[in-house]
Amino acid sequence: xxxxxxxxxxxxxxxxxxxxxxxxxxxxxxxxxxxxxxxxxxxxxxxxxxxxxxxxxxxxxxxxxxxxxxxxxxxxxxxxxxxxxxxxxxxxxxxxxxxxxxxxxxxxxxxxxxxxxxxxxxxxxxxxxxxxxxxxxxxxxxxxxxxxxxxxxxxxxxxxxxxxxxxxxxxxxxxxxxxxxxxxxxxxxxxxxxxxxxxxxxxxxxxxxxxxxxxxxxxxxxxxxxxxxxxxxxxxxxxxxxxxxxxxxxxxxxxxxxxxxxxxxxxxxxxxxxxxxxxxxxxxxxxxxxxxxxxxxxxxxxxxxxxxxxxxxxxxxxxxxxxxxxxxxxxxxxxxxxxxxxxxxxxxxxxxxxxxxxxxxxxxxxxxxxxxxxxxxxxxxxxxxxxxxxxxxxxxxxxxxxxxxxxxxxxxxxxxxxxxxxxxxxxxxxxxxxxxxxxxxxxxxxxxxxxxxxxxxxxxxxxxxxxxxxxxxxxxxxxxxxxxxxxxxxxxxxxxxxxxxxxxxxxxxxxxxxxxxxxxxxxxxxxxxxxxxxxxxxxxxxxxxxxxxxxxxxxxxxxxxxx
Ligand code: SAH
Numbered sequence: 240x241x242x243x244x245x246x247x248x249x250x251x252x253x254x255x256x257x258x259x260x261x262x263x264x265x266x267x268x269x270x271x272x273x274x275x276x277x278x279x280x281x282x283x284x285x286x287x288x289x290x291x292x293x294x295x296x297x298x299x300x301x302x303x304x305x306x307x308x309x310x311x312x313x314x315x316x317x318x319x320x321x322x323x324x325x326x327x328x329x330x331x332x333x334x335x336x337x338x339x340x341x342x343x344x345x346x347x348x349x350x351x352x353x354x355x356x357x358x359x360x361x362x363x364x365x366x367x368x369x370x371x372x373x374x375x376x377x378x379x380x381x382x383x384x385x386x387x388x389x390x391x392x393x394x395x396x397x398x399x400x401x402x403x404x405x406x407x408x409x410x411x412x413x414x415x416x417x418x419x420x421x422x423x424x425x426x427x428x429x430x431x432x433x434x435x436x437x438x439x440x441x442x443x444x445x446x447x448x449x450x451x452x453x454x455x456x457x458x459x460x461x462x463x464x465x466x467x468x469x470x471x472x473x474x475x476x477x478x479x480x481x482x483x484x485x486x487x488x489x490x491x492x493x494x495x496x497x498x499x500x501x502x503x504x505x506x507x508x509x510x511x512x513x514x515x516x517x518x519x520x521x522x523x524x525x526x527x528x529x530x531x532x533x534x535x536x537x538x539x540x541x542x543x544x545x546x547x548x549x550x551x552x553x554x555x556x557x558x559x560x561x562x563x564x565x566x567x568x569x570x571x572x573x574x575x576x577x578x579x580x581x582x583x584x585x586x587x588x589x590x591x592x593x594x595x596x597x598x599x600x601x602x603x604x605x606x607x608x609x610x611x612x613x614x615x616x617x618x619x620x621x622x623x624x625x626x627x628x629x630x631x632x633x634x635x636x637x638x639x640x641x642x643x644x645x646x647x648x649x650x651x652x653x654x655x656x657x658x659x660x661x662x663x664x665x666x667x668x669x670x671x672x673x674x675x676x677x678x679x680x681x682x683x684x685x686x687x688x689x690x691x692x693x694x695x696x697x698x699x700x701x702x703x704x705x706x707x708x709x710x711x712x713x714x715x716x717x718x719x720x721x722x723x724x725x726x727x728x729x730x731x732x733x734x735x736x737x738x739x740x741x742x743x744x745x746x747x748x749x750x751x752x753x754x755x756x757x758x759x760x761x762x763x764x765x766x767x768x769x770x771x772x773x774x775x776x777x778x779x780x781x782x783x784x785x786x787x788x789x790x791x792x793x794x795x796x797x798x799x800x801x802x
Contacts, residue, residue: 243279250317272294322347328350370418373423377423639663713777758784
């Protein structure tokens with residue numbers, strides 16, 4: 240039960256919203272707050288006090304006993320702006336409660352407990368089976384004491400502040416070992432078990448075979464990721480049940496796919512039965528990796544023919560490259576998905592000025608590889624090379640990372656041995672469009688005027704095509720100190736097909752602290768006011784200045800239809 244205590248009318252209003260949202264989990268304590276807090280503290284697992292933190296500190300101080308049994312206490316201020324986890328962050332669930340209360344009331348949760356606040360996950364929350372001194376080593380990480388990562392297997396991990404030397408270790412291993420003192424074992428899902436079975440093979444026989452193979456090779460069953468077999472055996476009960484008992488999924492491949500895999504021990508029996516010379520080894524190796532246990536057959540005590548085969552492969556850790564657009568600048572135009580990817584990455588690659596934009600969001604321990612302007616291909620290569628090592632990488636760019644930015648050079652380098660995730664960002668044309676009004680209401684195009692990588696003739700041909708087709712144009716990279724004749728030239732081409740009065744929007748530093756924008760016309764635009772922080776959007780022949788806003792109609796016919 241969650242006890243609710245308030246003193247003022249504003250507090251009571253917020254309290255009633257909580258009570259209405261969680262009718263079965265909350266109880267309102269009326270009367271003098273001192274008595275209410277004492278009663279709720281004795282009777283409830285959690286308290287939400289709509290009171291100042293100072294008042295609550297004084298009220299609960301004499302009641303505090305033990306952090307394992309005390310209720311969790313959350314304070315919400317008079318303005319309903321903050322939900323403060325005051326006491327019992329973990330044991331009492333106050334951190335979690337502060338988050339929930341915050342969501343409900345639109346208040347900012349305030350959490351000061353080390354693991355949550357520093358952003359370091361507990362070693363038992365990484366999604367890997369763990370063994371050993373989890374509490375002790377997690378605490379050491381939080382306290383900034385040196386903890387060494389001993390990775391026997393390359394596998395993507397979230398960022399953790401590991402040291403080069405120290406007595407405590409986190410050991411990433413799929414082998415059967417006993418954790419030492421001051422050691423945590425993390426079990427990556429690195430083992431693939433290829434299995435074959437004849438019709439009706441008992442689950443015990445399959446499981447016994449697999450467990451024996453792992454035992455003999457010194458491999459931990461806790462690192463088994465999946466069973467792999469041929470499509471025809473997808474529903475073979477012995478395989479399905481053995482996998483279920485180990486708690487892993489069964490993945491299957493077609494006989495053709497398996498027949499194409501190079502294996503050390505092909506044979507004629509499966510070729511006749513299912514159309515591939517190898518099931519166990521081929522299925523285990525289908526996605527690459529290292530064969531640790533070649534094909535072996537089950538032993539039958541009763542002297543009958545063996546009904547199952549298995550092989551064990553250590554698959555390579557698959558690196559993850561997230562290509563993340565940071566948006567035009569403002570923090571609230573950075574998407575939650577982008578934030579999540581930044582916090583998930585153990586390595587961040589980007590231009591130094593963009594890294595500065597989001598440095599505060601990174602988890603401690605994130606390795607930052609920043610570089611200056613230019614060096615684009617170098618950055619792309621670095622990001623892909625790091626991902627190939629089995630790491631999680633975030634490659635960042637402003638606006639959308641795919642628009643005149645890092646995504647294409649990076650993906651040109653990447654092969655299918657890494658996962659690539661794109662996170663879209665608000666590109667400059669859209670950020671500027673929203674500031675100007677609705678300039679992109681009909682067909683529009685972006686053209687970069689940078690002739691660094693593109694010959695001017697190509698750029699000019701595209702500008703001409705846009706001019707002839709009456710398309711709204713947004714110019715990126717419009718003008719720099721050394722590149723000043725391109726913009727006037729491009730505008731002149733458009734002016735050959737549009738009135739001098741055509742609206743032109745100029746937006747500098749969209750959504751950044753020194754944002755500025757101007758609405759002018761093709762004839763009046765002074766190119767000297769444009770620089771590399773700017774985009775220039777030129778309307779089509781229907782674009783109008785309406786009440787100082789740039790508006791491109793969605794088309795004459797469409798407008799008639801709405802009349
Ligand atoms: N990937 C970026 C574009 C990179 S090219 C994006 O999607 O926005 C760099 C050019 O983008 C700059 O020269 C400028 O023309 C434009 N630009 C980027 N951010 C901008 C902003 N906040 N305001 C105005 N123009 C911007």
